[in-house]
Amino acid sequence: MTDSLQITGAGTSLHTTPAAQRRLRRRYAAERRFKALGLFAVLFGLAMLAFLLTTIVSQGYRAFIQTHVSLEVYLDPEVIDPRGTADPRDLARADYQSLAENALYGLFPAVEASAERRALRGMLSQGAGLELRRRIQNDPELVGTTLELQLLVSGSVDQLNKGVFDLESGRRLPVSDEQIGWFRELEAQDRISAPFNWGLFTRADSREPELAGLAGALQGSLYLMIVTFVLSFPLGIGAAIYLEEFAPKNRLTDLIEVNINNLAAVPSIVFGLLGLAVFIQVFGLPRSAPLVGGMVLALMTLPTIIIATRASLKAVPPSIREAALGIGASRIQTIFHHVLPLAMPGILTGAIIGLAQALGETAPLLMVGMNAFVTSVGDSMTSPATALPTQVYMWADSPQRGFVERTSAAIMVLLGFLIVMNALAVFLRRRFERRW
Incomplete structure (x- = not known):
């Protein structure tokens, strides 16, 4: 009993020695430095963001x-x-x-x-x-x-x-x-x-800055998003469901999964080169058309949707599948009647984020010619058109001083669409999310 008290007392005294106190002070000082660096990084990022937005708004509001x-x-x-x-x-x-x-x-x-x-x-x-x-x-x-x-x-x-x-x-x-x-x-x-x-939204592009508008770019971006969504959303969800729920686990599926993950990190200009070589040169589709641009962006968005969908399917508890199978549901019924509705918030979030990323892409659209000088609004998805990112690119390259504010205004409109799409993704997740 006495020995144990002595050992305990000796162990306690180890934390009160001068050496131990110095170690504690160094540890606390390192923790304070880490917190200060983290706070500085956050403040620096916010300051840069505020500077960027202030610069854009101060130049663009005049347009x-x-x-x-x-x-x-x-x-x-x-x-x-x-x-x-x-x-x-x-x-x-x-x-x-x-x-x-x-x-x-x-x-x-x-x-x-x-x-x-x-x-x-x-x-x-x-x-x-x-x-x-x-x-x-x-x-x-x-x-x-x-x-x-x-x-x-x-x-x-x-x-x-x-x-x-x-x-x-x-x-x-x-x-x-x-x-x-x-x-x-x-x-x-x-x-x-x-x-x-109002002409900024009702007129198409022009060589004169006071006549230049975003109508053609807005319509082109709308067509792009329609084509991208129609192609990438069902294909991405279907591929993810098959890979996650039905595909056998073998070397072939492992290779497919690795390639999908790698495609998500491929530079977007590579997809533009692919669209130029396949859709335009091989299939002869019209250059500068939203149809071709949407197909290219759909290829770029597919990996993002597949990865997000698979993650959402994995997040559904196994007990949901087991309960459905236990009462006699088939695998198809289990997936489409029980698992997929519960995973839909995450799937929609991933799809909208993928579309928002596609909306802001410039390089693949430049490769398929969607930086054409179009002075009238197109009447179909095969008519020559431009998009908001490529319109920003073209106006930024114009020598007239009036295009500086037009460029910033187009960036503000593009950022507005991106903010709306991301806010929609957050709303859908919170609206349909279920907790277990």
Whole structure:
């Protein structure tokens, strides 16, 4: 008894010696350093994310407004309909841009030199004439009247109104001193406005930044996601169910599983090369078509869906299968009536995350030509089109200053779609998740 107390006392005293205290202090100090490094890593990541988002938003928010000038335009019948027949072909061929320019000349009668008049009409966008044509084609009865219209200004004047240019820097600007003066006069006459830029979502791409929109890219991305989902979702789930529930465990299935896991890590551009070689060169499918792009993205998304589905099937407790089999259900009934409904939240989550990844891919779409300059919205899945990521890529490569804000705005729209898709995945998981 005495010996045991002595041993216990000696063991206790080992933790109170100076050496033991030093070891404890070093251990606690190491723990504090690890926590500090972890906290620093989290804060640094959040700071970089905040910097990235702040940069994108600060440059992109301006693209959601567009500068217009209010002009009283006389719709001259001699220019629009010289024969007086209201022939749609005559209405389509009329020089509407000159009508808008004449309205602007009327506000500055002192401008007579040809160079000055060229600079003055350069303040209007080519879209001004397109807007007039649209109005006349919709209502030919307007010919011969005078309308007060809000017309687009050029990209450089739009940037001037948004305060992008530093007028005090002394650098050469895309707008001349005369244009700045005329713009100030129009402001003083309360003719300058900056409403919400609906054209960003309703117009297709253009060489002029004030006319460039995302309509073609949005439609192309929608078609891409439809094709990708229709192909990858049933194939991925079917392959996962077979491999997890029915396939025999042998070297062949082991090889298939290893290859599926490896395919999930293959660079996306490899799938683009595969689509270019097989779908376009061998099968002759049209280049730059959402159908081909969707097929390529479906190949890229399949491994992700298969892996996520197999993980979800494994997460279902074995007791569910045993109970179903115990009451006489077949293996097919057990899988489709009991296991699959319980695994569906994880399956949907994996599928949506895979589709979100496909939505943001650029390299495979570039390989199949979905970076074409498309000035009109396609009418089918085989029409030339682009997508949001490739639209960002093309606008970022444009030299005009106005495309900088268009690029950031397209990134904001793309991030918005990705956030919605990830939020949908979280909602579906929480909505259908069951706990045992």
